Amino acid sequence: MKMKGTLVKCVVVFLLLLLPLKGYGQQELLIGLIPEENIFNQMDRYRPLAAYLSSKLGMKIRLTILSRYGDVIDKFDSRKMDGAFFEVFTAVLAMEKLSVEPIVTKVNLDGTSTSRGYIFVRQDSGIRTVKDMKGKRMAFVDKATVTGYLFAVSFLRENGVKSIERYFKEYYFTGSHDSAIYSVLDNRADIGAADGEVYLRMVEKDPSIKNELFFVAQSPPVPDTTLCLRKDLPGEVKSKIKEILLNMDKDPESKEVLRNLRVIKFRGASKDDFLPVFEIAKKAGVDIKSYRYK
Amino acid sequence: MKKRLIYALVLLFLLFSLGAGVTMVYIYRVTSDLQSVINLHRIEIIRQNLVINTQTVQSNLYTTGTIFGKELDVIVENVTALDDSIHGCKKCHHSREMTARLKDVERNVEQYKEAISYLITTTANPERVGRLKMVAVGIGDRLLSQTQEMAFIADKSLSMRTISAIKEINNSKNILLATLLLTLVIALIIAITLTKQITRPVYALVAATRMIASGHLGYKASYDDKTEFGELAKNFNAMSERLKEEREHITQYIEQLAGLYDITLSLYKITELEDAYSGICRELANLLKVEQCTLILYSDEQRMFVAHPSAYGLSDEQTPLLKFSREKGEELFRQAQGLPVVSNDVLNDERFDPAVTHVLNERSVLMAWLHRKEKLLGVLRVANKNGIFTEEDAKLLTILASHIAVARENALLYEYLQDQMFELRDTQEQLIQSAKLVAIGELASNVAHEINNPLTSIIGFTELLKSEGDIHRIRIRLDIIEKESLRARDIVRQLLRFARKSPLQLMEIDVNEVLREVLQLIDVQVKGNHVEVREEFGQFPQTVGDLNQLKQVFINIINNAISAMPDGGRLTIRTARLGEYILIDVEDTGVGIPKEILTRIFEPFFTTKKEKGTGLGLSISYRIIQDHGGRIDVESYDGEGTRFTVRLPLRTQKTS
Numbered sequence: 001m002k003m004k005g006t007l008v009k010c011v012v013v014f015l016l017l018l019l020p021l022k023g024y025g026q027q028e029l030l031i032g033l034i035p036e037e038n039i040f041n042q043m044d045r046y047r048p049l050a051a052y053l054s055s056k057l058g059m060k061i062r063l064t065i066l067s068r069y070g071d072v073i074d075k076f077d078s079r080k081m082d083g084a085f086f087e088v089f090t091a092v093l094a095m096e097k098l099s100v101e102p103i104v105t106k107v108n109l110d111g112t113s114t115s116r117g118y119i120f121v122r123q124d125s126g127i128r129t130v131k132d133m134k135g136k137r138m139a140f141v142d143k144a145t146v147t148g149y150l151f152a153v154s155f156l157r158e159n160g161v162k163s164i165e166r167y168f169k170e171y172y173f174t175g176s177h178d179s180a181i182y183s184v185l186d187n188r189a190d191i192g193a194a195d196g197e198v199y200l201r202m203v204e205k206d207p208s209i210k211n212e213l214f215f216v217a218q219s220p221p222v223p224d225t226t227l228c229l230r231k232d233l234p235g236e237v238k239s240k241i242k243e244i245l246l247n248m249d250k251d252p253e254s255k256e257v258l259r260n261l262r263v264i265k266f267r268g269a270s271k272d273d274f275l276p277v278f279e280i281a282k283k284a285g286v287d288i289k290s291y292r293y294k
Numbered sequence: 295m296k297k298r299l300i301y302a303l304v305l306l307f308l309l310f311s312l313g314a315g316v317t318m319v320y321i322y323r324v325t326s327d328l329q330s331v332i333n334l335h336r337i338e339i340i341r342q343n344l345v346i347n348t349q350t351v352q353s354n355l356y357t358t359g360t361i362f363g364k365e366l367d368v369i370v371e372n373v374t375a376l377d378d379s380i381h382g383c384k385k386c387h388h389s390r391e392m393t394a395r396l397k398d399v400e401r402n403v404e405q406y407k408e409a410i411s412y413l414i415t416t417t418a419n420p421e422r423v424g425r426l427k428m429v430a431v432g433i434g435d436r437l438l439s440q441t442q443e444m445a446f447i448a449d450k451s452l453s454m455r456t457i458s459a460i461k462e463i464n465n466s467k468n469i470l471l472a473t474l475l476l477t478l479v480i481a482l483i484i485a486i487t488l489t490k491q492i493t494r495p496v497y498a499l500v501a502a503t504r505m506i507a508s509g510h511l512g513y514k515a516s517y518d519d520k521t522e523f524g525e526l527a528k529n530f531n532a533m534s535e536r537l538k539e540e541r542e543h544i545t546q547y548i549e550q551l552a553g554l555y556d557i558t559l560s561l562y563k564i565t566e567l568e569d570a571y572s573g574i575c576r577e578l579a580n581l582l583k584v585e586q587c588t589l590i591l592y593s594d595e596q597r598m599f600v601a602h603p604s605a606y607g608l609s610d611e612q613t614p615l616l617k618f619s620r621e622k623g624e625e626l627f628r629q630a631q632g633l634p635v636v637s638n639d640v641l642n643d644e645r646f647d648p649a650v651t652h653v654l655n656e657r658s659v660l661m662a663w664l665h666r667k668e669k670l671l672g673v674l675r676v677a678n679k680n681g682i683f684t685e686e687d688a689k690l691l692t693i694l695a696s697h698i699a700v701a702r703e704n705a706l707l708y709e710y711l712q713d714q715m716f717e718l719r720d721t722q723e724q725l726i727q728s729a730k731l732v733a734i735g736e737l738a739s740n741v742a743h744e745i746n747n748p749l750t751s752i753i754g755f756t757e758l759l760k761s762e763g764d765i766h767r768i769r770i771r772l773d774i775i776e777k778e779s780l781r782a783r784d785i786v787r788q789l790l791r792f793a794r795k796s797p798l799q800l801m802e803i804d805v806n807e808v809l810r811e812v813l814q815l816i817d818v819q820v821k822g823n824h825v826e827v828r829e830e831f832g833q834f835p836q837t838v839g840d841l842n843q844l845k846q847v848f849i850n851i852i853n854n855a856i857s858a859m860p861d862g863g864r865l866t867i868r869t870a871r872l873g874e875y876i877l878i879d880v881e882d883t884g885v886g887i888p889k890e891i892l893t894r895i896f897e898p899f900f901t902t903k904k905e906k907g908t909g910l911g912l913s914i915s916y917r918i919i920q921d922h923g924g925r926i927d928v929e930s931y932d933g934e935g936t937r938f939t940v941r942l943p944l945r946t947q948k949t950s
Contacts, residue, residue: 038411039366040373067366067414142417172422175415182412 028060029237032072032084035142036225037178037198039065046085048257056244059237068175069144070293073097083229087195088115088222089146089293092277096288100228102269103238104245106261108197113267114221116196117147119155120181120213125190128216130159138164138171139180139189144293146277148177151219152193154284178202185212197224201262219280223273227266242268295521298491302484309480313473320466327459334452340382341448344399345441347376348406352434355410355427366414373407392447399440406433495523499530512538550690553581557694561701572604578676578694579606582687585678586654588616589698591664592623592672599623599672607678608654615650616675627663627670634688634695635661640677658683662695664702671699744785744899748778788910798840798921802947805876806831806869808841812848813867819853824862834871838945839922847915851880851938854912858884858936874944875924881937887930895928 031050036042043065050061064079066072072090075081076098083103086094094100105113121127127136133156141148153164161167172189174180177198184192196218203210227245229238248254249265258264281288354369380403383396409430416426495517502515514531518524557577560570575587586607593600601608601616608616618626626635626645637643638658640651646659660683664672674695679687755771755778762768813820813827820827855865863883870877887895887902894900896916901909919926923943930936 035411035415038408039370039414040377040407040411043370043374064367065370068417142415170419172418173416174412175417176411179412179415182408 028062029057029082029233030062030064030080031227032076032079032081033063033065034069034072034085034087034090034225035065035067035176036087036195037176037201039067039176041178042176045261048260052248052254052257053241053244057237057240069142069148073144073293076100081230082233083227085225085227087145087147087225088274088277089150089281090144091223091226091228092274092281092288093144093291093293094228095271095274099231101231101238102271102273103227103229103242104266105226105269105273106224106263107265107267108224109262109264111264112221113224113273115147115224116221117151117193117219118196118199118215119152119191119193119217120184120199120215121191122184122187123212123214125214127190128214130156130161130216133191133216134167135169136190137188138168139183139192140171140173141177141180141194142173142175142293145177145195146222146280147195147219148180148193149173150277150280150284150286151222152217153286154280155217155219157285158283181209181213185209191216197262220276222276222280223269226269226273228269295491295523298521299488302488306481306484309477313477316473317470320462320469324459324463324466327455327462330455331452331459334448334455337383338445338448338452340379341441341444344376344379344383345438345445347372347379348434348437348441351376351406351410352431352438355413355430355434369410369414373410377403377407389451392444392451395440395444395447399437399444402433402437402440406430406437409433491521492523495519495521495527499523499527502527502530502534506534506537511541547686550581550686553577554690554694557581558697558701561697562704567701567705571602572606574694574698575604575606578674578691582660582676582690583680584660584676586656586676588613588675588677589664590616590618590673590675591702592620592670612654615653623673624670627665630663632663632665634663634692635659636683636688638682660687660691662688662691664695664699666699666703671702674698741785741899745782748782748785751775751778752782788914798843800838800947801841802836803839803841803844804836805834805839805844805878805942808844809848809867809869809878812845812852815845816849816852816856819856820865823856823859825856825859826862826864828864828866830866830868832868832870834869834876834944835946837876837942838947839942840918843918844922847918847940848878848880850911850915851940855880855882855884855936855938858882858886860885863935871944876942876944878940878942879937880940881935883935886932886934886936887928888932889930892928892930896926 031046033042033046043063046063050063054061064081066075069087069090070093072081072084072086073093076084076094083100084090084094091102095102107113108115121133125136127133138152140152143149156164156167164171168191170189174183177194178201180189180192180194181199181202183189199209227241229241245266246268248258278288281291350372351369354372380396380400384400409426413423413426413430416423418426495515498515498517502513505513512534514534515527517527557574560573561567563570571589575589579585579587584607586605588605588608589602590599591602592598596617598617598619601613603610603613605613605616635645636659637646640646640656640659641648646656650656654677656677658679659675659677660679661673661675663670664674674691676687676691752775755775759768759771759775762771809829809831813829852865852867859865859882865883866879866881868877868879868881891900891902896912897909898913899909900913901911916926919940919942923945924941927939927941928936929939
């Protein structure tokens, strides 16, 4: 009997010894991406980061892209995601509806960690005020975006537009910021709302865009894309990921990764960063808790 | 030739290098063509991937929004694969047309991606969504048709490249073959040329060596050029010339030696040495090709060295001028340390008397010393050579001088020996004369003694007769006188027989038969002395001899044997053939002959029978057997007996 007991203890000890070898218990982390811009470009931008993280963390980082901003909230659990790079509004929604916590946020090339939403028209459209917009075609990005929807709605409300359904001839959601810009540029819509960062990336590729568009309104700065992770992920995994990302600017290997993402580094994120969003939501007449983002 | 060989090898090396270079170039071209073909195949695979990926994405698009629609991640993966395909295409090198087409495709892919993304992310009314889908599908279809077009181009390019590669391979084969053949032909030409260039001088040299081997010394190889072979031929010719010279030299030397031999040969006819000098001088002058040759010898009479009259090339007036004192001669000999003295310019040589030189008309002189050990005997002097005197001339003259010295000493020794011989002969003759006188005296004494006895009896009885009156007694005494006289006559006869040889009366005789007759004749004595006779006769042919003389010999020997056995004994007579001789043994068991007299028994008048014998029997027997060409031997042991062995040659009438 004594012998049997010893044997069991030995097996337990052996299994315990094996645990560190197994790492964090799971082989990969699934990270969601919102269709900030062309989904393929979005994936291309994040793939090097995923590869870098995988090598540093010792766990495979797999990316999944979502067709709608809101899908990141709806499909987070069903797709068993461990985290996602949330747009500011979806981040707020996620913090309300899902059990996630903010880890890091991007520091853009201008040194800020914020972005602004814009309402723009073609230069040649003649539209300069909200009044001019009446009866025109409006292209939003997604209901679950501050810069591509909420800001525009709040701005329109502030300028007397009670109902966008009635005010515009047609309005639709392009799903991504660049599509919204292209919709206006290609004359598929007259007015558009989109994120300033995406706009800058497009201008970098095609500077002529700058001359073709006229900006009607600009939002206050809102936090930029933020990585949130499931709260129930092992603390050391989270802290390790945070540590790797925060130190990326010091690692020569990550230079190309950061350049590809068009950021200079990551900085730590906290809930307080998202306060401006609530202000905008209020102005837009949105109750975040009950907001139907689809 | 070394340079030519190096050039040829370098040329060959360059040719092979060229061949190898051409081969390498063609292999490179062929492999690059093949690589192009392989690449085109790879491109085709990439293109097919592009088509497949495009079709996949197209099918994704068609099913989007339906239950068959793929997850967005799958679509993204497929589009990424499509993107990768087109990037894969771009990585390769293409023609300008193809590059333009690829750019077009790439642009379409970008548009396609844009359209798909737009379609996927857009939330709008169904019409707008439908339109967006049609736009995407349209781009996709265009992409497909573009890739199909590219397939035709690629296929065409592939087949063209394949044909070109095959053509290139065939060309390579031909060029390679041509290069190999060309290299082989050139290598062969080089090999043949080089072989000819090498073998021609070798054959010439071999032919020359054969000529030399067959005795044609001095033969010259006809080959001449500036190569090592030319140098070799030059050296060979020099060697051949040198050999010829050496042979001529040796021949000349042999001739000199032969001459020397001839000269020295006459030297050893020591009895005619003085006469030989003039011949020697003449022959030596011929041999050394000189005008004068003189032998200066020491004269005991004049007590100085004087030229022998046999001098060659000098007149009777000139010859006597060559003389010098003993002291001067010995001083010169010491100064020269026995070595020959040579001067090829006598007129300016202090060692020579200018007056004598002038009179003798001398230009060059060579002198060699005649000496035995340290004693100077004379000088051999030659002068006025046709050319100059060489070391070999000096050697030759020295050798000859040594021979003359030896011959001269031998001649002197011979003279001395001859004198000695004459003295010895005189002494010997005197001795012989004395011995003869002694022998005659002894013989006369023996004869006198033998004759004295009967004479004494005769004289005594004659004295008695004078006073005897009785006729009977006178008759008795006269009988005694007669008997003694006859005895004296017998002695004289035997002496005469001994002294005078009677010629042999030769006839065929059977030795065994002769012995039997003899035994019959002396049968009385045999029996009277109680002697047992044994006949052991062998078989052999008849021989030739004097029957009576031989009978006398055998009677003598057998009688002696019987006499040696006064108390009886055994007489064995044995005959046998031994080679070309007949042996007759007469052996008795008598008293034997004492050793000290055994050697004297064949001497005349030597006898052991005192008054009974004359002492001439055995000596006469010995003479008879000697006359027959045989001999008598005797063996005797005191008190045991004696054996006489007669040896007669076996002859036929003809051979005798």
